[in-house]
Amino acid sequence: MNIDFANLDKAFKEHEDEFLTAALEVMSSARYILGKETDEFEEKLRQFTGSQHALGCSSGTDALLLALMALGIRSRDEIITTPFTFIATAETIACLGARPVFVDIDEETFNIDASLIEAAISENTKAIMPVSLYGQMADMDEINRIAEKYGLAVIEDGAQSFGALYKGKRSCNTSTIGCASFFPAKPLGCFGDGGAVFTKDEKLYEMMKAMRVHGQVKRYVHKYIGMGGRLDNLQAAILSVKMNYYEEDIKRRQKVADNYKTRLKGIIPTPVVKEDRTSVWAQFTIRVQNRGWVQENLAKVGVPTAVHYPIPMHLQECFGYLGYKFGDFPVSEMCADEVMSLPMNPYLSENELDYITNNLIKLL
Structure with missing residues (x-):
């Protein structure tokens, strides 16, 4: 048996006629960028999240960049975030000349450890950027409380958690600005690239709306660098x-x-989702010893796996100038050595789940 990790083909075929009709309407209208379809999608985003404003953009990375730009982040500013994430989180901070300041993660949820944030705040800190990793949001109440105490903004990197709930509120609607990604493999994925930003702040919304079109407020009139x-x-x-x-x-x-949790109960620890929130399961991530050997043997029987993420940000060569070293964030480093994601998508059958877990258990 060969398992499909994301089953993107089934995601297309399930609603193929509707996708083709929608695509043909766009192509026949010759409205290719912004316009009616984008307006309609943004309205759906607003209604779904409960956010006052939603703005579609070109990618999840650009969503983060728009958020930072609208907040006026610049050289020598500091943004507190996690080292255990995809590079876009810290990369966008660095692109503006600001400094990513890393804080270690909670071993159970893989999200930033909110209890460590306050100690990392300095006079240069301008914002906190928690990542809602693998589909579950971080401790947003505590993060927002700290931010309010010190006059900081909070940007939720919700690239993996769009649709998740935190105490009844949707991801991307619990902070100053929320950012989503619609990369094809995300729980809500498009057929190319796309993202969105969310905010309740009218001024920030208007700024980001202009900034996504080169800072333009009307044709050839540019109020901002965008x-x-x-x-x-x-x-x-x-x-x-x-x-x-x-x-x-x-x-x-x-x-x-x-189903994964039931099959693996008592055999290996499975992902922990806190009682006051939900996950959209962008990944189903476990921790294993001898990961490379386990992956190799699963691949031999047609079970694909993935590692998100094998090298934490503070140990990436491109961030060497920050001066971090091995041992600075031990939980992130331990998880980076052990995490392994199993196939996760809405189309996995009972037989496929049996096959995946039975083959995994043999190797543990």
């Missing part, structure tokens, strides 16, 4: 179709996660 960060209408149309079924997809992903 970027080319617009969302393609084609991707907006595809995502609008997917939004119609997204609640059900989240339930299906939860069912797959529950």
